[in-house]
Amino acid sequence: MKTGVLFSVWVALSALLVATVVASFFLTGIPSLAAGLSIASIKAGLVFWYFMDLRGEKGLVRLSAVVAILWLFIFFLLVAPDYLFRTV
């Protein structure tokens, strides 16, 4: 039964891969980037949650798995004002 869940996740991941490739045919610029990144985030979430089995882990392990993602987000967030508004 458990492997059944894993298999459906694999099917979902494959579908999302197809979706990201197809999206790249139709979208350009920011929408394309947004689509690529959001599909990638969903895929990464599925891998984290089901394959890495964070679903079955305690809060502590979940926290240590996502803390770096949060930190990278902070990094990007604070670099952004420089690159978006730099004048020279």
Next chain:
Amino acid sequence: MRELPKVQTPYVDRAQQHEAGIMGMHIFLASEIMLFGGIFMAIAVIRQAHSQEVVEYSKELHYYLGAINTMLLLTSSFLVAAAVHMSRHARRKAVLALLVSAAFLGLLFLGLKGFEYWSEFQEGRLPVAGGMEKINSAPGRLFLNLYLVSTSLHAVHLTIGVIALLVVAGRIYTRRSALPQRSVVVETTAAYWHLVDIIWIFLYPLLYLAR
């Protein structure tokens, strides 16, 4: 009689040792995420500064080879996740088969990536000596440089992952790691493998599908 693994020095029981192992691996993976974070930052800055050239040169990459490689990694991740499940139920043979086939898919990925580099070199689009006649803008070359740096850094990690999977399989085969008591070695290696997969999940659209 099956010999149960002894608990090592600082630990009082096996559950504690198991949890420490899992947590240690996740913290190590956090540091890996930060390592690739620097590369992602560089990609973002280049994309923002030279979006036209990035799109132009991204279109030249073999996106279908990248897609096949993504598929290989996703499938291998599925096999590894199944191996973790089996190892908790002490299905030793199944674990061995799953780990070895996942490692095989990893090798296929590396082979295909190598073929891809080789064909880019032939086409004059690989930023190494003798392979870049077709690259004629500085930002374009910079983008391809980042492509080469990030995919090869990923390939190094994947190679380590393949070795780790095979070592774990070897330990289970020789019964040096008894199942299910030492399923932690399968779990930690699997977590590493999944992370290498996740990094590729992000690299693929950023490098191959910039439009």
Next chain:
Amino acid sequence: MSSVTNHDERPNPDNLDDPGLSETKTERVSYLRAGHTLRSWLFTTDHKRVALLYMMSITFFFFIGGIAAAFVRADLLTPSADLMTNEGYNRAFTLHGVIMVWFFLIPSIPNTFGNFLIPLMIGARDLAFPRLNLLSWYIFILGGIFTLFVLILGGVDTGWTFYTPLSSMYANGNVVLVATAVFIVGFSSILTGLNFIVTIHKLRAPGMTWGRLPLFIWSHYATSVILVLATPVLSVTLALIAAERLFGLGIFNPELGGDPLLFQHLFWFYSHPAVYIMVLPALGVVSELVAAAARKPVFGYKFVAGSSIAIAVIGFLVWGHHMFVSGQSIYASAVFSFLSLVVAVPSGIKIYNWTATLYKGDISLDPPFLFAMGFIGLFVVGGLTGLAVAMLAIDVHLHDTYFVVAHFHYIMVGGTVSAYFGALHFWWPKIVGRLYSVVWGRLSAMFIFIGFNFTFFPQFILGYEGMPRRYHVYPEQFQVLHDMSSIGASILGIAYLMPAVYLYYSLRYGQPAGNNPWNVTGLEWTIPSPPPKHNFDEIPTVDGPPYNYPVRKEAKHA
């Protein structure tokens, strides 16, 4: 000091025929005597022995970095370039910076006292991954060998900050080699941080809840989080520098479409938090020393503990204050300036709580306490001048002057090194099992404080008046202040050597320390000094708060 009477046999300092080093019964079963061969040290997985391996290695690097500093200060005695060439001077201060930052300050307190004390303080037999701990020392040594190799090859001239495009295009020295050295030593940091985090989470003794952890543990936890999350960014940045230099990658080169400021973002995303890697363990040490000196429960325990975590988190949000005059967007500068002022709040909380802890305490003027006082004084000066340079407008005037040099030396040398010596004087009896001369300890604490201020206070004035950093030729009007600084540096140098003498003497002739020479609380003081190999015969159970000193009631005046 202690009134412990110890009936163990011990060396007699008055008897000249006594060779010293005779053993007490406790020492015979301690970790120090568990194996005498070199092999038993080099392949040890005992956290206490790894701590001593680290202590010896970083002391060695402290000497090398100190010698480089001596060259710098000697050259600055006169306004002209008479001791070294321009290139030589650049190489001397770069070497001083690289060695002191990555081979002394970053590993200083965590890898020695953290390694030694974390398992003892939480009631564990070792760190969570003992073999990983030893591996991290070997990685450290490998990085150190690379650095020495660079030194022999003639050094590097970029400054410890490796700014692009100087480091990536124009520098003549061995940039790639030194980047490799720092890259390698980074993995030692990551593994240490990982080990500490898992240890603190998983190996606490029964009853040792988070609210009962010594503050030393809280600050090391916060430090470890930074080690794990910041160090990899430095590693990848150095790798990019090497790729830029070797293969012309271009990411930091504007001619090729890259951005040199990206380097500064990546570098300071690590290197500002790295300041907290250096100072948070020191704050933890001082919390312990203050509580021990006052013999009172720490005032506002939760706030002191929480402020360590707050510093670690907010410390990640301020790196852009190093880039105010670099050409980064002024909006970014404004955000970073504000956040840099915010990060001073948790540090202030600690200072207030320490003061409140000492208030009406039962203070004894032992060397550790004097070092802690020295730390607080210097850290306050360093912190307040830090606020000055964090202000956007003031920084434009003070940027890249000796004011900044003085500011960060007050934090990193006045602060961290004082705390390191404080820790050494506090836990020395636990580590080696012998007492040292308290009088000499007090003297060296005072000499270090005086020598330090003599060296670095003039630099605030120099910087304010416009003396830029990293120049060895300067206008004559600066000579008096520069000479004061150089003379102070020689006092400081001698003061740093003093403990080596009396601590070595204590090793041979010191009186056995007993379990708890300072009469303080904490699990590490409940076991013999030096501790046995596996620390605790039986894992202790904790049933009370930390710093559980009896509260004295004051008689009410009528």
